[in-house]
Every structure is written in structure tokens, then in C-alpha cells.
Amino acid sequence: MVLRLTGLPQSLCTQRTLLTLLEKEVKDFELIPIDWSTGEHKRPPYTDRHPFGVIPFLEDDDFRVFESRAIARYLAVKYENQGTALVPAAGDTKSWALFDQWASVEYCNFHPLVYEVLTHKLWNPFKGLPSNESIAEDNTVRLAANLDIYNKILGQQQYMAGDEFSLIDIFYMPAVNMLIQAGQGHLFEERPNLKAWWGKVSDRSSWKKIST
Amino acid sequence: MVHIIGMWQATCTSRILAVLAEKGVTDFTLTEPSFVEMKSPPYLEKQPFGQIPILEDGDIRIHESRAICRYLAAKYHDQGTKLLPDPSDIKGWALFEQWASVEAENWNEHAFPMVNQVFFNKLKGLPVIKEVVDENREKFKQRLVAFDAILAKQKYMGGDEFSLIDIFYYPYTKKLFQIGEGALIEGHPNVKAWWERISTRDAWVKVSNPDYKGPE
Numbered sequence: 279m280v281l282r283l284t285g286l287p288q289s290l291c292t293q294r295t296l297l298t299l300l301e302k303e304v305k306d307f308e309l310i311p312i313d314w315s316t317g318e319h320k321r322p323p324y325t326d327r328h329p330f331g332v333i334p335f336l337e338d339d340d341f342r343v344f345e346s347r348a349i350a351r352y353l354a355v356k357y358e359n360q361g362t363a364l365v366p367a368a369g370d371t372k373s374w375a376l377f378d379q380w381a382s383v384e385y386c387n388f389h390p391l392v393y394e395v396l397t398h399k400l401w402n403p404f405k406g407l408p409s410n411e412s413i414a415e416d417n418t419v420r421l422a423a424n425l426d427i428y429n430k431i432l433g434q435q436q437y438m439a440g441d442e443f444s445l446i447d448i449f450y451m452p453a454v455n456m457l458i459q460a461g462q463g464h465l466f467e468e469r470p471n472l473k474a475w476w477g478k479v480s481d482r483s484s485w486k487k488i489s490t
Numbered sequence: 491m492v493h494i495i496g497m498w499q500a501t502c503t504s505r506i507l508a509v510l511a512e513k514g515v516t517d518f519t520l521t522e523p524s525f526v527e528m529k530s531p532p533y534l535e536k537q538p539f540g541q542i543p544i545l546e547d548g549d550i551r552i553h554e555s556r557a558i559c560r561y562l563a564a565k566y567h568d569q570g571t572k573l574l575p576d577p578s579d580i581k582g583w584a585l586f587e588q589w590a591s592v593e594a595e596n597w598n599e600h601a602f603p604m605v606n607q608v609f610f611n612k613l614k615g616l617p618v619i620k621e622v623v624d625e626n627r628e629k630f631k632q633r634l635v636a637f638d639a640i641l642a643k644q645k646y647m648g649g650d651e652f653s654l655i656d657i658f659y660y661p662y663t664k665k666l667f668q669i670g671e672g673a674l675i676e677g678h679p680n681v682k683a684w685w686e687r688i689s690t691r692d693a694w695v696k697v698s699n700p701d702y703k704g705p706e
Contacts, residue, residue, distance in 0.1 A: 351587045
């Protein structure tokens, strides 16, 4: 069995899959870097495998899958009998319904806003591209309003999908870290339950290995 | 009995109605909350973001339209159109999740902001930020090249068969046409063909009709 993950350790999306592998105590995998500086991932042969030309990309023998959250779900189910339990048990309809609810909350109410904030406050400046202040501001305001709601949710449950750490928390962690790097850490510092959640998840040994 | 809190003509609710129609489920109810009610404390207990839709089914209560769709597609797995992989098909599910993520990250990521600005902001009396529309249109154009290449190799967004993945695309693709951005779809032959295939399905034609108020 050969598990090959194409990605970069500092990439937000690759970090979701690396965290999953660490939490599931999977050691037998290869991380294959791409050459970001030459745009290797934006042209064939990479784009023959990944039509959107982004990372990460997983190969499990001859099985291929892309999209970090899909890769993470696949790994969490494949290795369900080892490491941290990251997804509900098969057949637990109610738990899976709630898991999919909280998964959707992340990619609908958090990710698109964070992506715009990071684009205009971190990535565009890094690449020497122009940033649009009004788009950054609009998305920061809307993100802050949603983080108030997250703060209330985390007053009633310990983690993003309930009272146990799960794959849903992993979906958030790299983006939260990058927001902090982009100078937006106050968004979490100012909200006590969010701050406590970040303190818990960033204290996990998997996160400490990723972030060094 | 399955109970939906939503609106017959709302974008996200229409995903759920399409699932119920594809599955031939007629035994459900839908109540429409007012906008005031959606921001009230009892409603926020059920849906902290103050949005529709919500599903109630016995002791299960969930929000998020795609999660509700997944739940219903699994509940009614043995009837109507097959919409999900078989439960034990781990690779089938991995690919399902891949294509589900593609919809959220590469299609809705740009379709939603455009629709939000031009349609929803206007409805709410808020200003339309033209830069958001223009920037997302340009990014969407690049994504559509990749979608066209994908749909040259498979008939539907999740593979060679119609599935729940295609249903996820319905509402905001329809809205793109409504806000005058249909050329984005029509300009790519495989994307255009895919949209024609799925938008003419009986279930969607029925639930997307402005007069639809549930099964007769």
C-alpha cells in the first residue's frame, strides 16, 4: 500500500490532510512537494490529474482523490480503527446528520469570508498583487459577525461539531492560524469561547508538529 | 413525518425540494417563517445563523441545506433516483466528497457572491458592490474552463450518473441566469449541455416552478 500526498507543509489545505494523518497515527505516507515557484501545479502533467490546478492531491495505490476535506474524510474513514475518532461511526444516522451540518457551516459561513480576507490581507501583498480594501473590509465585517455566532455556539459545546474533537475542528484550524498570521488574531482574542477553543485545539500534539 | 422550515421559492430550500421530488417523497410538510421570526431567540436556538432551511424529523433537527439533502437522500436510499454511493463504498464516497467540495469551492464560491450582490442586496435595499461581482465573474470564468474539461469526460458533476452533487448546483446556477449572467454557462459547450440535461429533469421542473407549493 502506497499513500502519496502531493502538497506543501505550509499550505492551508495540505495542513488539513496532514493533521488528519497525524491524528490517525498514519506514518506510512509520502509527502511529495510541488514546485510552487515554477507553477508546476498549474500546468500538465499535474492538471491532467487535478483540473483546478491546486494542492493537495492524494494517491492511494491507483486510487486518486483531490480536495482537502474529501481527502481528510477518506482517511478518517479508512483509518477509523486507529488514532483519534474523527468522524461518527458508520450507521449512526443522527451523528452523521449533525456532522454534515457542522461541515456545511464551515464551508458556507466561515471559509468563503476567510478566503477573501486572506487573499486581500495576506496572499495578494505576498505575491505583489493589488489588494482591494473595500472587499477586505466587507468580508472582515461579515466574518466578525459570524464569529460572534461561533462564540455563542462554543458556549454550548466544546468543539465545532459537538463535545468531542473531530474532523470539523481540523477543517478550521489551518485557516484560523493563517488569520492570526495575517494580523487578525484579535478576532479570536476578543471572543472568550472562541479563544478557549483555539487554545484547546492548538495545544494538540498534531498541531504542534504541523506548526513548527 | 419530515418537516421543513424554509420557503418554497428560496434557493437553498429548493435543493431539498429537488431531493424529495427525485425520491418520490410526498409525505412532508413545509412552513415558511417570517424574516422577523428568523431572527428571534426561539428560532436562533434551532439555527444560530438565523437562516433557512431547517429539517425536523422525529428527534433529529439539522440545518444547512446540503446536510439536509444528504440526510434525506440516505433516509430514502431505497426509493426513487439513486443520489448517493452505497454506504460501504469507501472509494465511491471519497469521490462523492471530492465533487461535493468542488461545487462549494469552485462554483458556489463565485456564483453566490455574484447572486448575493445583484439579487439579494437589491432585495434588501443594500448597495451592490460592483467590484465583488466583477472580481468573482473573472475568477468564475477561469473555473469554468476546468468544469468544461471535466464535463467532457463525465456526463454529470459527480460522475457518469446524475446524483446529489448535481442537485447542489441547481439553485445558484438558475439564479445566474436570472441576474443576466447566463452567458457564463452558455459559453462552455459541455457545461451548457450538462445544465440542459439536469435543468430539464421532471423533479427540477416541478419544484422550480414559481407556483410550486408542494406535491399534489
